[in-house]
Amino acid sequence: KAGVTQTPRYLIKTRGQQVTLSCSPISGHRSVSWYQQTPGQGLQFLFEYFSETQRNKGNFPGRFSGRQFSNSRSEMNVSTLELGDSALYLCASSLVGGYNEQFFGPGTRLTVL
Amino acid sequence: DQQVKQNSPSLSVQEGRISILNCDYTNSMFDYFLWYKKYPAEGPTFLISISSIKDKNEDGRFTVFLNKSAKHLSLHIVPSQPGDSAVYFCAWGEQGGKLIFGQGTELSVKP
Numbered sequence: 001k002a003g004v005t006q007t008p009r010y011l012i013k014t015r016g017q018q019v020t021l022s023c024s025p026i027s028g029h030r031s032v033s034w035y036q037q038t039p040g041q042g043l044q045f046l047f048e049y050f051s052e053t054q055r056n057k058g059n060f061p062g063r064f065s066g067r068q069f070s071n072s073r074s075e076m077n078v079s080t081l082e083l084g085d086s087a088l089y090l091c092a093s094s095l096v097g098g099y100n101e102q103f104f105g106p107g108t109r110l111t112v113l
Numbered sequence: 114d115q116q117v118k119q120n121s122p123s124l125s126v127q128e129g130r131i132s133i134l135n136c137d138y139t140n141s142m143f144d145y146f147l148w149y150k151k152y153p154a155e156g157p158t159f160l161i162s163i164s165s166i167k168d169k170n171e172d173g174r175f176t177v178f179l180n181k182s183a184k185h186l187s188l189h190i191v192p193s194q195p196g197d198s199a200v201y202f203c204a205w206g207e208q209g210g211k212l213i214f215g216q217g218t219e220l221s222v223k224p
Contacts (some may be wrong), residue, residue, distance in 0.1 A: 033210045042214055042215070043212075043214040045213065050210065055210065056210060090156050090157070092212075101147060102210070104157045104158070105156050106155055107156050
């Protein structure tokens with residue numbers, strides 16, 4: 001069974017631009033969560049989608065948004081990029097979310113210049 | 114808000130010996146904890162989990178212990194192998210697909 005895939009793997013943007021990251025979950029998984037990893041803050045939860053609905057949201061500004069499609073694929077968007085948005089963005093999928101273990105993709109490394 | 118703390122940023126262990134990684138948490142709700150391992154440039158990989166209805170869960174060389182009264186859990190790796198060298202994250206699982214992670218402990222297993 002194929003794992004979680006994320007595209008692109010690496011991205012360089014400049015301040016003020018916007019970016020869209022994509023995540024394809026494991027086949028049959030309906031829950032997709034997004035996390036940001038930085039050296040200072042560690043792994044922080046952004047939001048979770050299940051059946052195209054956002055069920056849970058972390059403490060990030062409104063510049064961070066996401067969506068999920070009917071095939072469970074998910075995208076996250078960051079508008080008006082700031083230098084502090086440079087991070088590894090990780091996507092994780094699970095069958096139904098909740099207490100199920102989550103399976104992570106390799107991440108997208110975003111660098112904002 | 115739940116907080117998860119891993120107070121040791123690094124741990125060095127000799128091959129064949131036991132590695133013990135620790136994690137503390139603040140709130141006692143329904144407790145469900147997971148341990149993940151992470152190599153550089155890869156996403157975290159699930160290792161083992163435990164819920165509050167248990168105080169121990171074992172999977173091969175990995176055992177997790179939960180002490181609810183102390184709000185403390187630990188991951189034991191026996192015997193440790195060089196391939197176990199990675200960053201280990203403790204995470205608290207909440208309904209709605211949210212994991213709250215500790216800061217991680219970098220384990221180095223020396224041959």
